[in-house]
Amino acid sequence: MSHLSKKYGVITGASQGLGMAFAKELASQNLNLILVSLPGQQLAQKASQLMQEHDVEVLFYETDLTVKENVITLCQWLNAQFDIYLLINNAGVGGTRRFTEASVQYIDTILQLNVVATSLLTHQLLPNLLKQPQAYILNVSSMAAFSPIGYKTVYPASKTFIHSFSRGLSEELKKTGVVVSVVNPGAMATNEDTCKRINKLGFWGRLTLLQPEKVAGYCIKKLFKKDRVIMVNPWSWLAMVLLPIWIKLPVLSNNIKKEIQ
């Protein structure tokens, strides 16, 4: 069945955490959605619950986005069946390891999901988005985009890529109907692991902790107002921008090192 008479928002990493918070926020605004997540995340039940709670259509697609062919197949399905007016590239992974102790798979997963899947999904869905009178792309970066951090190393670099990629694309598309925004959240209480990790960072870690529902609500409001850079932690952002690298790099790295001690 073709769904081309309706418009849909696509959210990756939508089964939990910030992705699910985006889904709830958009469903509450009566926007039709396609949720994308890894298999085995009870996505069908979560989609049907959203449909029961809100007057919207919520479809779902389960796939591993670290596999390039899966990304292409997903985009072919989306382009053939749907008018897409919104893409949220939310799926992303990180980790804290000594680089010498990281496995090939650890490095590859971060790069494939955060960098390659974000770029390819955007590239493959852009013709569809450009066909709409108004469309939006929201890329989820991180506060980690604003400084290298030892013991994380690959993750901040991947988020710097997302920030730079989003700003460049936004400039390229500024005379079209597609708005490209990037958000750089600090720590969020999205899952048990993240909360445990943040607790290890002590007072400062907990002080800046954000709730994903608040982040999602704020981001969607700013996105629809066409803000290209969305700041959810303005004070942390200011500190990151003002502090010279010779201060922030060792301070952040020493703090993060506590996670692996």
Ligand SMILES: NC(=O)c1ccc[n+]([C@@H]2O[C@H](COP(=O)([O-])OP(=O)(O)OC[C@H]3O[C@@H](n4cnc5c(N)ncnc54)[C@H](OP(=O)(O)O)[C@@H]3O)[C@@H](O)[C@H]2O)c1
């Ligand atoms: N939590 C934080 O403190 C924080 C801070 C700054 C930025 N961020 C960013 O915010 C975004 C969401 O973070 P989160 O904390 O809500 O997520 P999370 O709980 O850490 O889970 C990782 C996310 O990536 C998705 N994912 C993981 N492997 C995948 C794969 N192979 N294929 C497809 N999707 C995959 C997961 O989606 P499914 O389980 O639905 O498949 C999930 O949404 C990420 O980009 C993250 O880097 C998080």
